[in-house]
Amino acid sequence: MNFDFSDDQKFLREEARKFLSAKCTTAQVRAVLDDEAMSHNADVWKQIVEMGWLGTAIAEEHGGLGLGMLELCVIAEELGRALAPVPFGSTVYFFAEALKLAGSDAQKASILPKVADGSVIGCFAASEGPGPVEAGSLTTAFENGALSGTKIPVTDGDIATHAVVLAKDGSGTSLILVALDQPGVTRTSIETIEPTRSHAEITFDGAAAERLGAQGDGETLYNAIMNRAAVLLAFEQTGGASVCLEMATDYAKERHAFGRPIGGNQAIKHKLADMYVKNEVARSNAYYGAWALSTDAAELPEAAAAARIAASEAYWFAAKENIQTHGGMGFTWEVDCHLYYRRSKLLAVQAGAPAVWKEKLVRALETRNAA
């Protein structure tokens, strides 16, 4: 049995944690939160680019480090712990994975090296309105090499240089690769509950674009990319949920009420024990997702779904009960609790909300049982 990261991977995690705890504290996160003009923390981003993290799971022939998905998972957990206010997930988990999965040799050769060196920032645009993304009811359409329609919200859409867009294409759907610095693209920043990561509404009006993958494969590719992103996001979520438990535990030991630490009361102890249980369930399911992702296992659909469901539930519970444990202090702008509360919701809905994944999971189990 070897169901854990290797010593090398754990070393990478420690190095990432050391770097982020020195260079990406909540002060750096708050710089973005408190300044509406800041879409991300450019200083932190620059250093992450320099360390080569963007190319962790990009092949060496495409300018990456040529490590694997497991290495990317340990970095994701640390970025999640640090609430890194940078477009890492959009660029790596969604955009680069889409290119790796569906891109032609020419597309990969021209864009992946630029992802790895930081000159391309990617985003992924699927949502057009309230409710889950439904391939059948998309209005954004690709026709004769031009893309038209509106996507909202697009995480990191205002700072990205390129987007992968799920669009109607003839009678089906396709993934569309589009450069965002062109006349046919209008971007408007939008206000969200998570301002440490920027969001945009993007309107395409006959923008020059090209297919990523075959015509009509849009929905299949979208699901495959979501499976990959779900695992990576689960590591960010697990990281964030762990910090919430640490914060709540530390506070419960220090804060005195009625003559003793509040953490001596079972109402608090059991709440934090529940948090611990949910976090461990999330961690174990995330590890399984990592295994499935790194080995291209047939179990990836259910592993990714389970990882995402467990991580979304754990982070939400940990984030809201961390505020509750902090009492009135936890509801102030100055105390960091709300940063995790905000991030937990972004990560829970960014790649499809938990209810969507529960349905995907049950369908995968039905398919497996029928086989």
Next chain:
Amino acid sequence: MDFNDTPEEAAFRAEARAFLEQHLEPKRGNATRSREPRALTLDKAKKWQKVKAENQFAQITWPKEIGGRGGTPMQQVIWNQEEAKFNAPIGPFAIGLGMCVPTVIAFGSDAHKARYVQPALHGEEIWCQLFSEPSAGSDVAGLKTKAVKDGDDWVINGQKVWTTGAQFSDYGIVLTRTDPNVPKHKGLTMFIVDMKAPGVEVRPIHQASGGREFNEVYFTDVRIPDSDRLGDPGMGWKVALVTLMNERLAVGGSPGPDWQEIMDYARDAGTLSNQAFREKLADWYVAAQGYKLTKFRTQTALSRGETPGPENSIGKIITANHLQDICNSAVEMQDHYGLIIDKDKAPADAIFQESLMWAPGLRIAGGTDEILKNIIAERVLGLPQDVRVDKDKAFSEL
């Protein structure tokens, strides 16, 4: 990252499997639905235990000198996994070999070890653990059963409860109060007791589930020689902690229907398309995977020769609650018909109804949900202990 054995583990697994194939039938279907009478099962279990002991498979991690294999904890895990794939009659020895006999080995005399270890290992003698009392459950150190010195003997009076297997046990370890004038943890003493001795009376408990698997044990002027004391007088709590530490290693999942069984049932019943049910099914799968995969993480630490982290402590809290929830959903899915527990009429051999009635016990046995959460909060997270108003008071003044 993978789920493979190391070459050494694979070799041991092959050896274990070959041995099992030679002696047992592989399991088919759901063997938990056995309708075999208890006496027959007990006889088979004793024979199988003897075969295991003679081939050094009975206690893998025990030293060879006392009949073990001198193996690793990972080898014990592998053995358990393989044995579970066969119709192995196991059960009545788990408490003795997992908890009582290790306590005898740790605190008993050379004479005790010479007398008791081999018969227990070979399935000739069965042991039970006598700690809980009607007024001392989670707070077991508050127990009242008295032991009073009389010449070279101690005289025991009192009542124990929830004693698994007492009705067919030969020996037990019994925790008693020998000094009521000191705080509760300091006045306890542990003994080996002959369950066939005069004054020991075993009465089955009629459980809420309807069954009678557990017992009350009454002690009336039972005489135990001082030579059968385990540890010094007043040291009983320390001895009990060693026993209970072994219990936590032994108590695992909760037997009963899982997500797969309720999914199969829902498909047959035509209710699998119900949206609310599908969401619950997803939650049960995620929790079951969480439990299983967390065990894999613990096994990985064992396989690497490391000390496992505390993550395995989440097990019973998850499994017992989910079992109860799954059974409740299955019963409600059957609507009015869900009341029926007659195996010949109820769907799935009434396993959902039976487990529904067992589930409350699973949430209590081996540490209640609440005590397990306290343990996580205090020992894993380092939160303060609960207020203990009786801590420094003599037991007699409580």
